[in-house]
Amino acid sequence: MKAKPKFFKLAGAIFLLLFIFLPRALFGAEALVRETKSGKVEGTIFQSELWGETITAYAWLGVPYAKAPVGELRWKAPRPPEPWQEIKSCKKFPPPCTQYAGLMATMDCEKFGEVVGSEDCLYLNIWRPPTDEKNLPVFFWIHGGANCVGQSAMSLYYGANFAYRENMIFVSINYRLGPFGWFFHPALSSGDALDNSGNYGTLDIIQALRWVKENIAYFGGDPNNITIAGESAGGVNVYSLLVSPLSKGLFQRAISQSGAPLTGSKKKAEKKAEDVLFQLLVKDGLVKSKQEAEKFLASKSKTWIATYLRSKSAKEILSCYKKGSFGNISEFPNVFVDGVVIPDSPYKLLRKGKYNKVPFLVGCNKQELKLFLPLSLSTLSEAEFCQLIKSLNPDQPQIKIRDYVSPLIYYNPFFWPAYSLLGRAGGIGFELAGVDIPANYMSKHQKDVYVYRFCWNDEPKPFDFLIGSGHAMEIPFVFANFQQDENSVLRFAWSKENEKGRVALSKKMMSFWANFARTGNPNGKGLEQWKPWSRTKPNRMIFGK
Numbered sequence: 001m002k003a004k005p006k007f008f009k010l011a012g013a014i015f016l017l018l019f020i021f022l023p024r025a026l027f028g029a030e031a032l033v034r035e036t037k038s039g040k041v042e043g044t045i046f047q048s049e050l051w052g053e054t055i056t057a058y059a060w061l062g063v064p065y066a067k068a069p070v071g072e073l074r075w076k077a078p079r080p081p082e083p084w085q086e087i088k089s090c091k092k093f094p095p096p097c098t099q100y101a102g103l104m105a106t107m108d109c110e111k112f113g114e115v116v117g118s119e120d121c122l123y124l125n126i127w128r129p130p131t132d133e134k135n136l137p138v139f140f141w142i143h144g145g146a147n148c149v150g151q152s153a154m155s156l157y158y159g160a161n162f163a164y165r166e167n168m169i170f171v172s173i174n175y176r177l178g179p180f181g182w183f184f185h186p187a188l189s190s191g192d193a194l195d196n197s198g199n200y201g202t203l204d205i206i207q208a209l210r211w212v213k214e215n216i217a218y219f220g221g222d223p224n225n226i227t228i229a230g231e232s233a234g235g236v237n238v239y240s241l242l243v244s245p246l247s248k249g250l251f252q253r254a255i256s257q258s259g260a261p262l263t264g265s266k267k268k269a270e271k272k273a274e275d276v277l278f279q280l281l282v283k284d285g286l287v288k289s290k291q292e293a294e295k296f297l298a299s300k301s302k303t304w305i306a307t308y309l310r311s312k313s314a315k316e317i318l319s320c321y322k323k324g325s326f327g328n329i330s331e332f333p334n335v336f337v338d339g340v341v342i343p344d345s346p347y348k349l350l351r352k353g354k355y356n357k358v359p360f361l362v363g364c365n366k367q368e369l370k371l372f373l374p375l376s377l378s379t380l381s382e383a384e385f386c387q388l389i390k391s392l393n394p395d396q397p398q399i400k401i402r403d404y405v406s407p408l409i410y411y412n413p414f415f416w417p418a419y420s421l422l423g424r425a426g427g428i429g430f431e432l433a434g435v436d437i438p439a440n441y442m443s444k445h446q447k448d449v450y451v452y453r454f455c456w457n458d459e460p461k462p463f464d465f466l467i468g469s470g471h472a473m474e475i476p477f478v479f480a481n482f483q484q485d486e487n488s489v490l491r492f493a494w495s496k497e498n499e500k501g502r503v504a505l506s507k508k509m510m511s512f513w514a515n516f517a518r519t520g521n522p523n524g525k526g527l528e529q530w531k532p533w534s535r536t537k538p539n540r541m542i543f544g545k
Contacts, residue, residue, distance in 0.1 A: 031058060031132065036215045038064070039084040044091040046127060048160040050480055051503050057160040060126040060219070062094035065211035066204065068120035069176060074310050075183055077194035078122060078207040094123030096151035097177045098314040102327025102382060104145045105154065107487045109386035113323060115315045117151070119180060124173040124208055125152055126219055127159035137168040137518045138221040140212060140251065144232030144258075144472065147201060147334040148178035149327035155488050156472075161480040166514035169221035171212055175204035179317055182334040184266060185273035187305035198269055199341040201334070202240050206341075209241075209250040227253040227517040231475055233334075235259015235362075235434065240335050240342060242356050243349040251358065253520050255513065257478075258364040258471055260434030261346030264333030272331055276320040277305070280312055283319075325375050325382055350438050353445040359520030360442055361513070362435050363452030363541075369426025371470035373419065377405045390486040394460055394495045401462045423468060439533045450522055451533045456544030458501060459493040467493070469544060477506045477543070478513050509543055 032043040046059035066078035073079065096105055096117035106116070128136065143150045143157055152172040159170025175181060181201025189196045194203060213223045228251045230238045235256035241247040242254055243261070278293045287293040297305065321329040337344060349355050375382060392399065402410045409415050435451060443449045456477070457468035467473065473493070476482055482494045482502065494502070512522040512530065522530045522541075531539040 031130070032060075033087060034060065035218045036063070038081045040087045041090045042087050043126070045130075046160045048158060048164075049483075050161045050165060051506070055161065055164045056130050057127050057164050058130050059160065060090040061092055062123045063088075063090050063126060064122065065124050065173070065208045066122040069122060069180070069200070069204075070119045071310065074119065074180065075188050075195075075198075075200060077192070077197070077200065077203045080207075080211075093125065093151075093153035094174055095121055096153065097121035097174050098180055098318070099145075099149045099177050100318065100323055100327040100329065102149055102325065103386060103489055104149045104326045104328075105151050107386060107390060107489060109383045109390070112327075112383040112386065115318055119176075119314055121174045121176070122204055122207075124171055124211070125159070126216075127163040127170040128220055129164050129167055132220070133167070134217075134220045135222040135225075136220050138212060138216055138223075138226040139163075139168055139170050139514075139517050140209065140226055140228045141170065141172040142175075142205060142228065142230030142234035142237050143172065144230065144234045145177070145326075146328050146332075147181060147233040147236070148329050148332055150177070150233070155483045155485075156475055156479075156481055156490065158479065158481055162478070162510065162514070165480070165510065166517075168514065168517065169216060169219060171208075171216070173205065173208045175208065176201045178329055178332060179276065179321065180314070182264075182269065182332070182336070183273055184269040184336070184338075185277065185305070185309065186270065187302040188309070189302070193340045197338040197341045198266065199240075199335060199338055202237065202244065202341050203246075205237055205241065206244065206247050206250070209247060213250055224252065225518070226251045227255065229255035229257070229513075229517075230259060231257040231472060232259060236262055236335060239346050239350075239438070242358075242360075243343070243346045243354070244341055244356075245343065246341060248356050251356075253359045253361075253517060255361045255516070256434065257362075257474060258368060258430055258434065260430070261350060261438050262335065262433075263342060263346060264336040266333075266336045266338055269333040269336050272333060275331075276317065277309065279320040280308075280316060283316070325372075347437070347441070350441040351444075355442075357442075357446050359448040359450075359516065360439075360446070361450045361452070361516050361522060362439060363454065364427065364430040364435055365471060365474055366427045366453055366455040366469040366544075367420075367423035367457070368430040368471045370423035370466065370468050371472060372426075373423060374404070374466050377409055377419075379406050380404070389489065389492050392492055394484060394492055395497070397460050397463070397492065399462060401465070404462070404466070419465075423470070427469075436538070439538075440535050443532075443534045447532055447534075448520055449533045450516070450530055450541070451539065452541040452543060454543045456502070456505060458498040458544075460495045460497070463492050474509070474543070477502065477509045480506050480510060482506075505544060512541075 043060035101111040163170040184198030239261035454474040516522040
């Protein structure tokens with residue numbers, strides 16, 4: 001008789017557990033399948049570490065937002081994605097857009113200098129908290145890399161922590177890079193103004209925004225509360241979106257981190273495209289000199305030239321550009337004034353108030369140039385530096401500066417002060433061109449411009465001196481991405497000694513960014529007041545030392 005109560009208690013407990021958890025499990029499975037205008041997509045459960053706690057988010061990785069820009073679509077404006085019938089699996093990051101491998105995109109050290117990625121790369125990633133809540137704010141991230149390198153799959157840009165902690169949607173994108181994203185040759189011109197623009201990477205970002213506007217409600221996002229944000233070239237692209245009439249109404253707030261409203265010359269872009277064509281003709285043995293090339297091309301139609309250029313492989317195209325460190329390429333005019341996508345100089349448009357006026361948050365780092373100085377002074381190659389980062393212990397780096405730079409530099413008495421001064425001078429240059437001047441222009445036309453400077457430099461020695469508050473160091477603080485695995489490019493910076501301080505700073509910065517994304521004002525409960533910028537009162541929030 002006594003066994004019955006125990007049995008009923010056990011059965012009741014099992015029933016209660018099933019009642020609580022089974023619906024949640026079923027809902028979670030259903031929640032990973034979402035509609036889009038093109039077809040259904042299935043995501044995955046994404047686990048991450050947020051300040052020592054394991055958190056879970058929903059993620060859809062590699063969602064197509066446009067047709068593959070290959071074949072006849074190379075050097076044309078992006079087209080909407082082709083519809084699909086079956087549920088599309090979106091559980092893996094998309095391939096990077098075609099580029100030279102370097103530290104700004106990968107930690108696969110053995111591939112450095114090689115052409116990697118694919119021209120079929122117009123995909124985006126979506127993270128959201130594991131709930132059924134709707135109308136969440138949307139944070140749209142544009143990666144950096146001089147518009148010729150980088151990818152959304154870097155752990156530096158994971159959106160799980162930001163989405164989970166701040167209860168919003170996080171979107172990151174890939175877009176065409178280098179000569180596949182920005183290229184202009186008259187032979188490629190047709191009757192379509194967008195196809196003729198040459199600013200294909202910019203058009204990709206606009207198409208991705210348009211896709212988000214049309215589809216993000218399926219993922220619980222608010223299509224009328226979208227914040228665009230980007231760092232370095234991503235920040236440059238944010239400025240491009242601010243001044244492009246094609247992006248009007250596609251976003252409600254904007255953040256530029258270490259970017260500037262810069263553009264190149266369309267004439268220079270055309271001149272470089274002609275040089276690329278000439279190099280290809282020489283490599284194919286069709287001509288031997290520019291004079292021969294002019295005669296040869298005079299007998300060819302625009303259609304022949306366009307077909308010839310599109311017939312060349314990505315590797316052949318990239319071989320016509322000089323490789324630099326970090327996967328960068330030189331002689332590359334990106335984001336140029338074309339009269340359609342970018343109607344005029346962004347500086348001029350900002351000064352005149354002819355831009356998409358939305359709340360704007362902007363800033364840069366105190367020692368921007370320090371990210372780039374070490375490789376220029378080191379005895380190590382970029383691949384060797386990559387291996388060093390992968391192998392070191394951040395708590396005990398066991399690296400000395402004299403083992404890192406050449407003796408001629410190390411024992412030069414001018415090295416120490418010159419290095420610090422050069423790093424700070426780079427920060428001043430970034431701040432003037434990318435922050436203060438545009439903030440002054442924009443504050444004439446709107447009151448909601450907020451400015452910051454990032455100064456944290458508590459990395460383990462000697463990286464506190466070598467890197468300090470260098471370019472891109474603020475990104476992990478905003479997104480709480482302090483990964484220490486060997487594939488994290490900034491793993492050298494995160495030690496147990498600096499953990500308490502960087503977590504506190506990360507919490508503050510994430511709150512400011514998220515508040516801004518929600519309301520257009522970074523201020524909120526528990527935070528010091530961040531006053532807007534004006535020419536008469538140039539208020540600047542300082543993060544770190």
